[in-house]
Amino acid sequence: MKPEESATTGADLLVKALIDEEVEVVFGYPGGAVLPIYDSLFKQNRLRHILVRHEQAAVHAAEGYARSTGKVGVVLVTSGPGATNAVTGLTDALMDSVPIVCLTGQVPTHLIGNDAFQEADTTGITRPCTKHNYLVKAVEDLARTVHEAFYVARSGRPGPVVIDLPKDVLMNKHDYVAPKKPVQHKSYRPQVKPDPKKVEQAIELIAGAKRPIFYAGGGIVNAGPKASKLLTQFVRLTGYPITNTLMGLGTFPASDKQFLGMLGMHGTYEANLAMYHCDVMINIGARFDDRITGKLAEFSPKSKKIHVDIDPSSINKNVRVDLPIVGDAGLVLEEFVRLWKAKQPRTDQKALKAWWAEIDKWRARNCLAYKQDKETIKPQYALERLYHHIKDKDHFITTEVGQHQMWAAQFLKFEQPNRWMTSGGLGTMGYGFPAAMGVQIAHPDSLVIDVAGEASIMMNIQELSTVAQYRLPVKIFILNNQYMGMVRQWQELLHGGRYSESYMESLPDFVKLAEAFGAVGMRVHEPAKLDETIKQMIAIKKPVIVDVLVDKAENCFPMIPSGAAHYDMLLGPDDHAAKPVSEEGMVLV
Amino acid sequence: MQTATSSHTISVLVDNEPGILARVVGLFSGRGYNIESLTVAETDAKANLSRITIVTTGTPMVIEQIKAQLDRLVPVHTVRDLTVEGPHIERELALVKVKGTGDKRVEALRLADVFRAKVIDAKMDSFVFEVTGNSDKVETFIGLMETLGLVDVGRTGIVAMSRGGEAL
Incomplete structure (x- = not known):
């Protein structure tokens, strides 16, 4: 047998490497530069490929x-626009520390730098929005790079890793290199103990x-x-x-x-005041x-702060802490x-009893209260009813970004981790629906619900076609x-109630839209x-x-206006007139 | 809140691979940190390592962030803040071109001698001097040459090393 016959093409090596990394599903979209990979996928049945309708959705899924x-979530997109479309998803994954390997x-190689058709400087573009990225220039390096990418994506503080794969590298032949376990990376060894x-x-x-308080976040989900x-x-x-961040909901x-409850801008009165007054x-x-x-300047001024984080760069970044602990x-x-x-x-x-008594007083303010009438459904009521019907079922929730997201965080209760998927750091409208597809693929028999707003859902609405194709019962x-x-x-x-460009004109008929894609559409406007x-x-x-x-007209309360301190919360619609937002706060996002 | 800024010299040992400099520079520009000087070259061909020396300024909190952010980059092996880790030496090299004749030319040559600058190119009406030392010395020399016909300056930026027998 000639050596080139025993060797494998780069694309086949890649598929083998993914299987060795225990990948089961790849979310992707084909194109010229990745045709060899799609050919390799066609010839095997270990990896399942989910064809999305836009590359951003592939990353969110x-x-x-x-x-x-x-x-680790795996994404496969083509060069140029395939890669640039994935950038929002990659940035989202970076901000929320989600382990992703994205193959672009x-x-x-001989055309790189020539402004070739569908060429983009993918490693250049994705450098600031990935944990790390690679350009594989020779097929000899391919399998090793894939294994290293998975190690980097999942170790330490997880994050997205891009592997850029020139088409000739995918077609050249070489022998396979199996992953080494345990991995001993030459420079990247995050401290876990x-x-x-x-x-x-x-x-x-x-x-x-x-006057203690636990403040627990997404790092616990990742652990x-x-x-x-x-x-x-x-x-x-x-x-x-204990209070949870948006990303940490479900860890307790x-x-x-x-x-x-949750703390922060739309967190509960009791959580934020406990943060302010704790010791x-x-x-x-x-x-x-x-x-x-x-x-x-007014963040929890009287407390000693312990900060446990796997990423040393998170420590003393915004708030100086007294006792940093680096580790998993x-x-x-x-x-x-x-x-x-x-x-x-x-x-x-004795002190703890007094502390709890104070907390109970804050709790008694019932900061999430709202008034439901017989005419219109309040969004909070809709979520309370939703929770009532799903709480005893095996369910997962994703959200888009905006008011509905904050209400979902306030009104849906999470008893377990990994059940709540939301775009926290980047705040990406259009995240929830594709994310729900990814959840449903992993948990085919569970109830997966994307709590959405009518504006956000329009940002990745094309994925209705994907859920139709794979019969994903996403709600x-x-x-x-x-x-x-x-x-x-x-x-x-x-801004004085000047609603500049925030009204959603010409919305589709969502019921008919659902039907057009073979889904079921329903509409409800009566509380009953x-x-x-x-x-x-x-x-x-x-x-x-x-x-x-x-x-x-419903607004999301409580709210700490931007630039205000924890004790400066707006508790309801009648609360805001007395406290105008400072000029300093106006410039904040 | 500490707001006083200070200058720090940071040595970084990295894999010598494409894009590593872009990663480091991108980190500084993306997060709004200062770079006062940056030098980079391969220092160990066998192990494929380069050494980057960065001089930066910031509040103590920012300097701490810079080091943590650098250390977080996957191809970075070691990050050392020479300014806080004890005595160290800093050197810079500059090429200084001076054009002139007569007294000015003689004076330039005499001052070069005082600064132990070497003449590495000479024409009837010009010199190129090579001067090394700490930034202060290099700057003083360049300042003196300004009145004597300075036409061009090239500086390497600072390379630095800790005193004593320990490696990075």
């Missing part, structure tokens, strides 16, 4: 897949707290389901209150009495994002639980107020008929769009 399973086609001395100090600080169990165990051992059971803050896997801190949230929590049990520290029961639950609601809310609060509609939606084993016509 892979994100949904990754966040709901803990595995590239023109053949915490410094034991710092863990001891943390336990001491936590045990001595009089795996065990980390959430350990967090729950540790928080219950201490008896302290929402039904637990110790849970104060010890235990941040695990969150990054002091500006939606959380509000006005930095799961491993740190394991140590916390072990030490706490060993030491059985005596906490200050799209649109809270339709005919406005870009969050834009309208800010215009009302900050809402329950029945939701029940029907759940019962239909097909993709469904529910167009819920909600109150057009």
Whole structure:
């Protein structure tokens, strides 16, 4: 046998490498530069390819897949526009630390730099929006690069990795290189085990707290389901209150009495005031994002802060902390639980009782209250009813971005991690629907619901074709107020009610739209008929769009106006007149 | 909040691969950090390593961020802040072209001697000097040449190393 016959093409090597990395699904869209890969996919049946209708949706679908399973999501797109269309998804995955490997086609190596057809400087364009990227210039490097990319994507703080693959590299032949386990990367070795001395100090600080609060984020989701169990165990051992970030919802059971709800700009009154007044803050896997801190100068001024993060660059970035612990949230929590049990520290029961009494007073304000009447459905009511009907079913929620997203975070309760997929850092409208497809692919028998707004859903509406093709029974639950609601809310609060370009003209008939794609469409505007509609939606084993016509003027409260401190919350529609937003706050996003 | 800024010299050991400089420079521009000087060249051909020396300014919090962000880049092996890690030496090389005749030419040559600058090109009406030293010395020399017919300057930017026997 001649050597070139025993060797394999780059495209075949790639597919083999993906299989060795335990990839089951690839979300992609073909094109000239990746034809060899599509040919290799055609000749095998280990990898399933899901054909999306836009490359951005491929990345979001892979994100949904990754966040709901803990595995690396894989994307395959062509050169030029294929790669540039993926950029929003990649940036989204970078901001929210989602492990993605994105394979992009590239023109053949001898044409790179010639402005060839469908050529783009993909590694140049994606450098700032990926954790790392590679241009594979020789087929010898291909398999090794793929293995390295998976290692980088899933290790440390996870993130998206791009591998740019020139067409000639895909067609040249070479022998396969299997992945080395365990991986010993020459330069990238993130610290996962915490410094034991710092863990001891943390336990001491936590045990001595009089007004403590746990503040837990998406890092715990990324550390795996065990980390959430350990967090729950540790928080219950201490008896302290806990709040979650948007990305951290589900890491602690929402039904637990110790849970104060989400914190931040649209977080609960009790969570934000507890953050402001606490004396010890235990941040695990969150990054002091500006939606959380509000006005930095007045962020939790009286507290000692412990910050557990796997990424050293998150520490002291926005907020100076007293005790940083670099490490994997799961491993740190394991140590916390072990030490706490060993030491059985005596906490200050009297002070804690007073602290809880204060928290209960804040809770009694009932900051999420709204007034439902018989005429129009309030968006909050729609979500409360939705939750009522799904809570005992195996379900996953994704969202788009805007008011509906914040209401979903407030009114849907998450008892487990990996059940809540939302675009937190980048705030990408159009994320939720493709993400829901990815979740549904990973969990074919579960109930997957995209809570959407009528504006966001239009941004990736073409994916109705994908759900039709693969018969994905994704439910799209649109809270339709005919406005870009969050834009309208800010215009009302900050720009004198001049609703510049935020009204959604010429919306489609969502019921007919659903039918055009072979899905089921429903519309409801009477509060009395809402329950029945939701029940029907759940019962239909097909993709469904529910167009819920909600109150057009409803605003999302509580709200910390931009540039304001945690104690400066607007609690309802009657609250904003007294507190005009500062000029400093106006320039903030 | 600490707001006083200070200058730091940071040494970074990286894989010598395409795009690494773009990664480092992109990090600085993307996050709004300053680069006062940056030098880069391969330093270990066998291990395929390059050394980047960056002089930057910022508040202590920003400097800490810069180091953490650099360290987070996948092809980065080591990040060292020479300014805080003890005594170190910094050197720069400049090529300085001076054009002139008569007294000015003689004075330029005399000053070059004082600064231990080497003449590496000479024409009847011009010199190119090579001067090395810390930035202060290099700047002083260039300043003096301004009155004596300075026409062109090229500077390498700072390379730096810690004192004593320890490697990066």
